[in-house]
Amino acid sequence: MPVQLNHTIVHARDREETAAFLVDVLGLEPAPVFGPFRVVTLGNDVSLDVLQTDGTVVPQHYxxxxxxxxxxxxxxxxxxxxxxxxxxxxxxxxxxxxxHDGGRGLYWDDPNGHNLEIITVPYGGWG
Structure with a gap:
């Protein structure tokens, strides 16, 4: 099997707020609880596993x-x-x-400062 991304952990100050934000804005199914995570599942079966932390949240890009x-x-x-x-x-x-690349894209922030992006064409085009 080729290497595939399965999931990544998204640190959040408020797990519930962050998962609800992602689900709402992206138009996804509700995020179930799995252990300490709220699991936000994307259309290609990759998940963003939202984990609450009391520490500093370092903004990431998704x-x-x-x-x-x-x-x-x-x-x-x-x-x-x-x-x-x-x-x-x-x-x-x-x-x-x-x-870019003949598609459309934009960026916005989630409640933790994570830089979110949507694009309709992958960078470099469809090949």
């Missing part, structure tokens, strides 16, 4: 490849929540999206 329709739905949820979004990872272009 990028999601979505369809054009999903992009519109997620973007609408971002705007309806009044979240700031950017066209770039450095957050220098607020309120804009990008059109």
């Amino acid at each position: 990028a999601f490849l979505v369809s054009e329709e999903e992009f519109d739905q997620i973007w609408d949820r971002i705007k309806s929540r009044g979240l700031t979004y950017w066209a770039d990872p450095g957050h220098d272009k607020p309120g804009r999206i990008n059109t």
